[in-house]
Structures are given as structure tokens and as C-alpha cells.
Amino acid sequence: MSHLAVIGLGIMGLPMARNLVAAGHVVVGYDHGDARMAALEEGGGRRAASIAEAVAGADVVITMLPDSPQVEEVVLGPGGVLEHATAGVIHIDMSSIRPDVAVRVAQECRARGLRPLDAPVSGGERGAIDGTLSIMLGGEDADVAEVRPLLEAVGRTIVHVGPNGSGQTVKAANQLIVGGTIQLVAEAIVFLEAYGVDTQAAVEVLAGGLAGNRILDLKAQGMLDREFAPGFRIDLHHKDLGIVTSAAREAGVAIPVGALVAQLMGSARANGDGGLDHSALLRGVERMSGRELR
Amino acid sequence: MSHLAVIGLGIMGLPMARNLVAAGHVVVGYDHGDARMAALEEGGGRRAASIAEAVAGADVVITMLPDSPQVEEVVLGPGGVLEHATAGVIHIDMSSIRPDVAVRVAQECRARGLRPLDAPVSGGERGAIDGTLSIMLGGEDADVAEVRPLLEAVGRTIVHVGPNGSGQTVKAANQLIVGGTIQLVAEAIVFLEAYGVDTQAAVEVLAGGLAGNRILDLKAQGMLDREFAPGFRIDLHHKDLGIVTSAAREAGVAIPVGALVAQLMGSARANGDGGLDHSALLRGVERMSGRELR
């Protein structure tokens, strides 16, 4: 049983915190939203009035925040984690942020005696609620080993992928593949519809062969039905594709398809679809093909 | 038990014909390659000296040929299937060809009293040998119903996707998704390698989440090891992407990612990789990223 601080109790952070409570840990949460902290208390956790209070006495500090600037502020900023956590504490940043920022945050944590891990997740709100997230860990072997039992309360696939920052790098690659796969399925569906094919049957057979993928399994039906309630919003995926294109650029790696998908995701957002599920990339293919949007 | 003609005994056609023999059918094969016909005889089939002889007395004629021109020649050409098959015979073209050619071939067959089906497959040589192919059927309900038991000897997923030509359209969509997915996985792997991530672990976690797909399951290990023995050759996938880009163009459907992948597949071929497995798209990403090819 650990004493945990969880900072950031949003769509992902809150159910994760509640799963950690359910696994028997002491969980002290902090968020600027009062309702969110109340929801944590309902789930058996405790609320803190500040990051300082949340971190006080914790063995492990978890952050789950929207983007790189928030992580920098909450961890490195005045009144942040680094100021208040004591040496030896493990800091797990489970946000999805830029790998270079993750590396820098980890360096500063380590310089202050903390033990940093980056641990972004995949699996969405559903996975957070069910405790079935995939977790990509970057950091030291010993630290990973120590937190693994704890992370089993929130995730099912927990993989150590390399030194600090590697978790974020793998998450970036994940978002590249997911975004690209949605676009491919969208192009295929609009193509099949244009030819009057039985798309329901077609999706079944596509899913059963070498073209098979999780998007066909989980999202193709919604795409056929034009149901785009999120799920994972285009706005967020747009942020993530910004991360992967700029990290690839930094490393001198050509991702021509990834860069094109980033343009198409941006186009979806510019057309007002930012709040829809990322499978709404289909609407972009329809727009480009002059087909009436349903 | 049916009396079948199988025309085209190549890498795919031969094991399919042998599986049909094993299922108890009378199979008469024809191919211009003597060794191939001998191999069919070893498997319990019979050889014919001409298309005419193969087709004589058959209830069902199966063609399994490399590309559109061969299908046109074998089915519609002088001395071909259409000249020799009697009214009521079912013709199943299991080749992967252009949907518009499939439609035209079907029309001419129907005009002569034949019952045409297009039935391209997915699953490769392995699937042909094991009888586990995915089969995408275009044609009339009654004809599909009649051949389904027979096709169960060669395929596991057998789906009727629409009128004649639809099987080819779905196959084209299949190749679009497969080619694009390989490219996405290739971009992700080179990106991860550039950052020194543990790619073995990364592939495991990617495969377990929303990015999961059959390429990660079946081909990523070969890509990490730079083992590109086919499998399905880049030359063939290049042909297929030619089909899908031109069919999409014909229908006024935008497939920006598909068209870019077609360029990259063509680039792989132009660099002498046409005989490698399509997963060798990875080498193109390495070339574009200035990384040393292994």
C-alpha cells in the first residue's frame, strides 16, 4: 500500500485515481476544479488544497495533465511538485506531452533527488474507467519495477520501453499510427460507398484479413453510421500529431504520411470538427470528394 | 461434389486447387507451366491440354491469374472460357484485377449465359495453403449461395459484398489499408529507433492498444530484424495500388494518403526492392531519413 498524490483529476485522471483508491492505496488528489475533487472524495480519496499539501508525505506523485506547458508549470513551476516533494519520491507523469519536455522535466527531477518516470497511456476514458489502459514507461529499471504493482490498478499492458522520454516517444508513435489508420479506413469507406458496395459486409471481411486493425474493430461501425460522439477528440489528436511531426523533424526522420495526416487532422479542426471523435476524419474525405455530409 | 476447372496454377492457384481436390471435388487444372500441372496431378487433380479441355464438363470454372490483361485473354479471348463453357456454368474469377474490368468480364459472361462471380482473396500463400483465405464476393445472391460450400475448402471468411465487381472493389480497399498501414508502422519504427527506444517493447505495447493492427502482429518483427523475404511482393502491391488509385480517381473519391503511399511503393520498386516483401517499405523511410540500410 502506497501513499499517492494524484494531480490532475480530469476525464482520465479521476477514474485512474479512483481505481488506485479501490486497489487499497491512500490517494490525495489535487485539481483546480472543485467538482472533480468532490468526485474523488466520493470515490474514497482525499482532497488537498494545494500541490504542496497533496505531495506532502506521498511516496509516489502522479501527474495527469493536458499538455506540455501544464506539466512544466505543475512540476517545475513555483509552488510545484519539485519544490515540495522530498528526495526519493517517484514522480510518474502520465500526461501525453512532448518527448523533449519529458526528458527535461525528468532531468530536473533527478537533479533534485526525485525518481522520474514518464508513463503516458493509451485506451481512452473507457480504459481509464475499466483500469485496462496500455502504459508506456520511460525511466530506470528499478523505478519501473517498483511502480509496476501500483500501475496494475490502472492498466493491463504495462511496458518499459527505454530511458526517460521513451514513454512519450512511443505514445507519439502510437498516435501517428492511430491517426493514419483512421484516415486509411476513412478513404476506404468513402471509396466503397462511391461504388455501392455493401460496406457492412466489406468492413467485416477487411477486419478479418491483413488489413485488420483496431479502428475497423471499434470505430468503423460509427463511421458507417456517421456517429462521431467522442471518444477521443480531434482537438487532442491534433495536439498529438503536432508532437510527433515536430519530434520526427527534430530527429531527422521522414514521416511523409504522418505529416499529411497531420494536415488532414488540422483541416478537420479548421472545419469545426475539433470536438468530434477522431474517426470524424471521414468527414474530411467526404469534403474532399464532394460528397454530402450526413 | 462438383466438377471444377481451375485455370492458373501459380503460387496461389495450385494450393487452392489441391485443397479443392482434398475436399472431394473433381478438379481439372490448366496452366502453361508443365511443372505446375504435374504438381496438381501429384495432389490428386487432373491436367488439361487446353482451356477448352479444362472447361469441358465443368460446373464451375475458377480463374486465378496475375492481372487484368490475363483475365481478359483467358476468359474473353480466342480459345478462352467464354467460347467453351456452356450456359449455366458458374465462373469465379479469384484473381485481383481492376473493378471496371471485372464488371465488363461479368457482363460478357452473363450475356453468354454464364453466372459470373468475382472473388479475390486476401491471406497470401500461407492462407492459400492452409485454406484460410478471406474471400470477397461480388455477384448474384443465388450464385454466391451455390458456391459457398465449395469455397469453404479454400477460405475461412467468405463474405458477399455486393454486385459483380464489388469483390474487386473491396480487395482494392484492402490493399489501400494494408499498404498504408505498413508505411505507418515503418515511419513509427524508424522514428522510435532514431530516439533509441526499446523497439521490441514498443511494438508490443503499440500492438496492444488502439494502434493495434495485423501488420504489427505479423510483420513488425521482420521489419525490426530487416528480414524482408516475401510474403507478398512489393511488385504486386504496386500493381494493386495502381488499381485503387485509378478506381478512386474514376469515382471522384479523394485518397490523398493512398496516393502518397502509392508513390512510396513505386519508389521502393524503383530502388530495386520489388522482389521483397511489402514490409520493405521500411527501407524507403530509412532512405528518406538518411539512415544506413541494413
Add this chain to the structure above:
Amino acid sequence: MSHLAVIGLGIMGLPMARNLVAAGHVVVGYDHGDARMAALEEGGGRRAASIAEAVAGADVVITMLPDSPQVEEVVLGPGGVLEHATAGVIHIDMSSIRPDVAVRVAQECRARGLRPLDAPVSGGERGAIDGTLSIMLGGEDADVAEVRPLLEAVGRTIVHVGPNGSGQTVKAANQLIVGGTIQLVAEAIVFLEAYGVDTQAAVEVLAGGLAGNRILDLKAQGMLDREFAPGFRIDLHHKDLGIVTSAAREAGVAIPVGALVAQLMGSARANGDGGLDHSALLRGVERMSGRELR
């Protein structure tokens, strides 16, 4: 003074024929449109009742037709040029068609004793009327030398670019550059507008530097004003980009930007802009950027 047959009296062919009349040649025209032949007669030419009649007695036969199939039919088909032209006659095909078709047509012409040239033009209806077209010639030196004086009646830049088919290859390259440049200028304009820049001033300064091109000189004003009266229609440019992408594919040349522009041109057409000037690619950038179309 030559005796010329001109087959195809459309938007381009008619003014070209009239310029040839004005230069003192005997011009016998043929077209399936009666009004077009009447217009040639008004300009001093003569009309023929058939290709046979037009070709009879001509030293030079010019064809100016919409696309590859029409050229094949008019030149090689029954009742066509090849059946009626006598040995030694020069055949100049000024249509814009597929280079491989141009090569085949030339081979068949040569086999029958004709002297074939391919001579597609650039410069549009304006250039045809003013006699200021750019002409790209493929064929033998002697034949080019012989027709050069004659072509000076219709074009200003007349360049021999290689053996038969080369004219069409250069025309294809021309259309690749023109289409791509329009798209680049369109992306730049929408980008500048989004930032509230004085686009009028910006176009002036862009045109004056290394970014300078004929699209900025001739079409940017129309793009700023959203005036897209053709000019050269998107439908025709779409046909031409089909030629260049398939010729590049055939030759194993990667044209990633060309292929993407072809998708965008197809998208413009699918959105109903096929009858607008090709500078209406701007509307596609606006659509993708979620901006209101004016």
C-alpha cells in the same frame, strides 16, 4: 505555301486553322460540328465532308483533338488519317495526349510511310487566337525543320525536344509544374489572408523575387478576387495530371508532390469546380481550411 488538313476545330483548333489561313496556306478543315466548319469557312478555309476528303491532296495533316482515344480513332481508326494520307505526308498531332499513345501512333504512321510529329501546345485559347503558343515538338530533325515555318503562324516558342513522344512528355511536365504552382500560390494566399496581410502588396513582392512565376503574374489577381472564369478548365487539367502521374509511374519516377496535386485537382472536380479555371484550386485550400467560400 502548303496544303493543310486540320482535323478538330474546337476552342484551340479553329483559331489555329484561321491563323494558318491568314499566313497564306490552303486549309481544309474537318470537324463533326457544322458550326465550327462554318466558322472556318468565314475565316477563309474550306470544309471537308470527311477525314478522307480533308486529307486528300494535303502535304501536312494537323490533328487537334481532346484526348488519346480521339487521336487513336481519327488517326488509326477506320476511315481515318492513316487510311487516306499518302506516303511522305507529315502528320502533326497537336493534341495533348498520353506520351505512350503518341509513340504508338507515330510508329504506325511511320510504318505506313507518313512522317509523324507530336506537337502539343501551351498558352491556351488566348495563345491560339494570338498565334503565340509555345509548341513542344517530338520527332525527326528533318520533319521539324520542314514544318517550323508553318508553325510560326500559330506559335512563338517552337522547340524540338526529342524523338516522337517527347513533345507530349514535355507537355505533361509543363502541366505538372503549372498545377503545382497554382496550388502553392493558393496555399500562400489563404495563409496570408488568414494573417490579415495586405495580399495585394504581398503578391507584388512575391512576384518580384525568387518565388516569382507566371501564375503570380497572370492568375493571382483573379485568385484574390475569386474570379475563376476559364481560362483553362480544371476538368482538362485533371485529365493532364492523370497523364503525368501515369507516365511517371510507368517510368518509375517518384513525383510525390505531383501525385498530391493530382488528388487536389480531382477533389476540386468532385466538388463541382471542373468548369472553373484551374486557379480555382484556391477553393480547395479554403475548403480544407474551413474558410467560407466567396
Add this chain to the structure above:
Amino acid sequence: MSHLAVIGLGIMGLPMARNLVAAGHVVVGYDHGDARMAALEEGGGRRAASIAEAVAGADVVITMLPDSPQVEEVVLGPGGVLEHATAGVIHIDMSSIRPDVAVRVAQECRARGLRPLDAPVSGGERGAIDGTLSIMLGGEDADVAEVRPLLEAVGRTIVHVGPNGSGQTVKAANQLIVGGTIQLVAEAIVFLEAYGVDTQAAVEVLAGGLAGNRILDLKAQGMLDREFAPGFRIDLHHKDLGIVTSAAREAGVAIPVGALVAQLMGSARANGDGGLDHSALLRGVERMSGRELR
């Protein structure tokens, strides 16, 4: 006659400073390179030991620096322009930097009483030496009017394109068009070479028509000859395409072709061509087309 400070005496800044001396102005330069300051003195300018000394007494301060971080440091940083320039002084930043940084620098300058202008240039080292640069000005009308006579010593086309930041936005658009045009010309050349066309003649005819552009005029010959001595280096153009893709992303403008060209420019750099002229994009087309590099 003005009293000018010029900070940054590199390939561009030095000849510009010398042209300003030649036009009769008092020019005090500052650079961290001693040889560069010596070269200014040879040209009749004066050297300063610090930014403070250069700026002291100047009516106009010109900065000409490599990238955004240097501008931020030199203008806003400790010991920088802002600390030492007196109210009313005009600051002209002629560097090519991110438009958003230009806006922020201008705001800070204005807050301190300075009169900021952004004035990036096009035309390269040649244009800097000859005083024939194109200059894109962002800022207030009155300030532009005041510096115009002075700028005529270094540029030929001097255009006011909007409020602060607009100069950089237009420069970004300029680099988008230039990079894309080079790629288009490169694709066309490799395509023409593959078909054995007389490329020398082809370039002439392409340059004369609607495909005509400054790259065909100035760089195509070098591309045909595979002479890629800079000129403007790929490394710098890579930086600029990073600016334009991220500014377009910020504004929600889709630049699919621009983004692809950015990938290809990055690929050229990753292949070790960063020090070559940007026309070496041709080598990337050759690599993708499997052609031997010369």
C-alpha cells in the same frame, strides 16, 4: 543621412551594411566575429565593442540575425537593444524569423517607446551585395515611410505588406512557394530525363509558358548539370519551412503541399545535403526514383 546601428554582419548583414555606408550613412556595426567587423571597417563603417555602444546615438537600429532565438536574445535580452536604445528610435529586424516572435518583439519594443518594423528580405547573398533585395515590411505607415529612402540603398522592391509581423508572414509564404517550385521543377526534370527528352530544350520551352518561374530561369541549368554550390542552403530553407508549417498550423490553414515539401527538405538534410543549394531537392527525387546520383 542617418546614424545607423547594424547588428549581425554575416553573409547578408555585411554587404547590406556596406551598401548603407556607400549611400552616405554613418554605420556602426556589431558582431561577435572580429573579422566581420574588420570587413565593415574596410568598407568605411565603424565597429562597436558591444550592442550598447553600437546602439548609442543611432536613429535606426538594424538587426540581421540567423533565427528567432538570436533575435530574442539580441533585442530583448540583457545588454540588448531594448535596454540601450532610446525612445523614438526605429528598430528594423531584417532577419527571417517566426511571425509570432516578430509580433512579440515588436510589442515589447513599442512598449518601450521604440518604433519596430519587421523587414525580412529575399534575393540572397547576390541581392545583398548588389543592393537589389526584395524587402517585405511589416509595421506602421509612418515608420515605413521614414525608412524607405534608407532601405533603397539595400533593396529594389520595397513593399509594405501590413502591421508588425506581416513582413515575416510574407517571407514565410515566399519560402513556401520557392521550396515547392524547386521540388516541382525537380520532379519534372527527373521525369524528362527518364524519358530521354532533350532537357535543355525542354527547360527553354517550359520557361517560356505558363509553367515559367524564376527557378527555371535561375536554377534549372544547375540542376541539369548537378551543380549545387549554394546559393541558399537546404539547412536554411529547412528552418524556413519549419516556420511556415507551424505558422499555418497556428492559423488553421491547410498547406498539404507545403507540408510535404517540408518533409522532402528535411529528407535532403537527413541525407547530408544540408550544405548544398536548395535546388539539390533534385537529389531527393533521384533517390526516391532509384536513379544514380551524379
